[in-house]
Amino acid sequence: MLGRVNHIAIAVPNLSAAVATYRDTLGAAVSQPQILPDHGVTVVFVELPNTKVELLEPYGEASPIAAFLEKNPSGGMHHICYEVADILAARDRLTSAGARVLGDGNPKTGAHGYPVLFLHPKDFNGVLLELEQVP
Amino acid sequence: MLGRVNHIAIAVPNLSAAVATYRDTLGAAVSQPQILPDHGVTVVFVELPNTKVELLEPYGEASPIAAFLEKNPSGGMHHICYEVADILAARDRLTSAGARVLGDGNPKTGAHGYPVLFLHPKDFNGVLLELEQVP
Numbered sequence: 001m002l003g004r005v006n007h008i009a010i011a012v013p014n015l016s017a018a019v020a021t022y023r024d025t026l027g028a029a030v031s032q033p034q035i036l037p038d039h040g041v042t043v044v045f046v047e048l049p050n051t052k053v054e055l056l057e058p059y060g061e062a063s064p065i066a067a068f069l070e071k072n073p074s075g076g077m078h079h080i081c082y083e084v085a086d087i088l089a090a091r092d093r094l095t096s097a098g099a100r101v102l103g104d105g106n107p108k109t110g111a112h113g114y115p116v117l118f119l120h121p122k123d124f125n126g127v128l129l130e131l132e133q134v135p
Numbered sequence: 136m137l138g139r140v141n142h143i144a145i146a147v148p149n150l151s152a153a154v155a156t157y158r159d160t161l162g163a164a165v166s167q168p169q170i171l172p173d174h175g176v177t178v179v180f181v182e183l184p185n186t187k188v189e190l191l192e193p194y195g196e197a198s199p200i201a202a203f204l205e206k207n208p209s210g211g212m213h214h215i216c217y218e219v220a221d222i223l224a225a226r227d228r229l230t231s232a233g234a235r236v237l238g239d240g241n242p243k244t245g246a247h248g249y250p251v252l253f254l255h256p257k258d259f260n261g262v263l264l265e266l267e268q269v270p
Contacts, residue, residue, distance in 0.1 A: 001162030004185040008143055008215060012260045021259060025232045026217075027136030048217070050139040050185045055260070074261035077212035080143060082161075082183070097160045124156060125147045125190070125210035 001090055003083035006112075006132050007045075007052040011065045012075040015042055015057035022046045022055070030055075036111055040064050043111060054111075079118070079128035087115045087133035099123040107133070136225055138218035141247075141267050142180075142187040146200045147210040150177055150192035157181045157190070165190075171246055175199050178246060189246075214253070214263035222250045222268035234258040242268070 012018040015033060023030045031045040040063035046053035056078060058066050068078055084090040087107050095101060100120035110116030110132055119129040147153040150168060158165045166180040175198035181188035191213060193201045203213055219225040222242050230236060235255035245251030245267055254264040 002157075002181075002183060005140070005143070005183055005188075008140070010260055010262055018260050022137075025229060025234060027228070046137075048137060048140055053140075053215075072261055074257055076261035077215070080188075080212070093162070094160060099160060122209055125145055125153050126207055127145055127210065127212055 001084060001093065003085065003134070005051050006081040006083045006130075006134070007054045008080055009054040009056055009078040009130075010075060011056050011058075011068050011072070011078040013057070013069055013073060015044060015055060018055045018057075018075070019044050022053070028053075035059055039111055040066075041111075079130050081116075081130035081132050083134045084131050085133070087117060087131055090131055090133075091117055094119065136219060136228065138220065138269070140186050141216040141218045141265075141269065142189045143215055144189040144191055144213040144265075145210060146191050146193075146203050146207070146213040148192070148204055148208060150179060150190060153190045153192075153210070154179050157188070163188075170194055174246055175201075176246075214265050216251075216265035216267050218269045219266050220268070222252060222266055225266055225268075226252055229254065 019030050022028045029047045033042050033044050035042045040060050041056045042059045044055045056065055102118040107115035107117050115133045117131045121128045154165050157163045164182045168177050168179050170177045175195050176191045177194045179190045191200055235258055237253040242250035242252050250268045252266045256263045
């Protein structure tokens with residue numbers, strides 16, 4: 001069922017510092033920052049040959065990564081996003097197996113414009129998983 | 136400088152349970168467990184189309200992931216491994232930029248038999264980074 005690792009998301013307290021680290025110190029290609037008001041984050045993509053790293057900085061009053069950064073003030077790995085071919089079939093398989101889908105259980109539109117779901121970290125070895133249906 | 140994401144490592148308290156989650160619930164291909172006594176871990180590779188997830192369980196008395204699991208009893212994302220073409224050149228570039236290499240600063244032989252180095256999480260947004268020189 002699991003496809004490619006679409007991205008690994010890292011929450012950071014200071015996006016411009018994180019961009020400088022990835023671009024200048026580590027020598028990677030990074031995108032321009034994009035504000036995603038609906039997601040409460042500003043995001044920069046680090047483009048690697050086989051996948052992406054998403055650097056996430058809180059945006060706005062109620063960012064979903066604010067609590068994570070309170071617990072991890074230096075930043076840290078926030079989630080892994082796996083691609084799936086059929087997100088509703090994936091959801092049904094997972095919930096049948098007893099795994100918990102966050103929110104109301106229905107896919108939302110993710111940062112790339114495709115349907116996404118998040119899965120409860122307690123059901124996946126302490127790791128927040130995102131599933132994204134890619135065309 | 137950064138190449139492919141070689142793997143994403145997840146520390147888990149119970150490897151057989153984690154294998155069941157990835158293989159049966161998430162439907163991914165997983166390897167047989169390998170004990171790596173020199174690294175203090177038992178590892179299973181989750182093979183995805185573009186990269187690998189390494190599930191790590193402590194092995195032996197002084198596992199380097201034991202303290203992490205004490206802090207994160209359910210498990211969690213432990214490190215990201217990036218491939219580099221020349222690990223000594225990478226190290227020199229990073230240390231010139233003020234980043235800290237863990238241990239004595241010299242590459243060790245990693246789980247795949249290639250030279251690896253670990254970088255201090257405080258210098259990389261709270262994320263432990265591994266660099267691996269791949270042929």
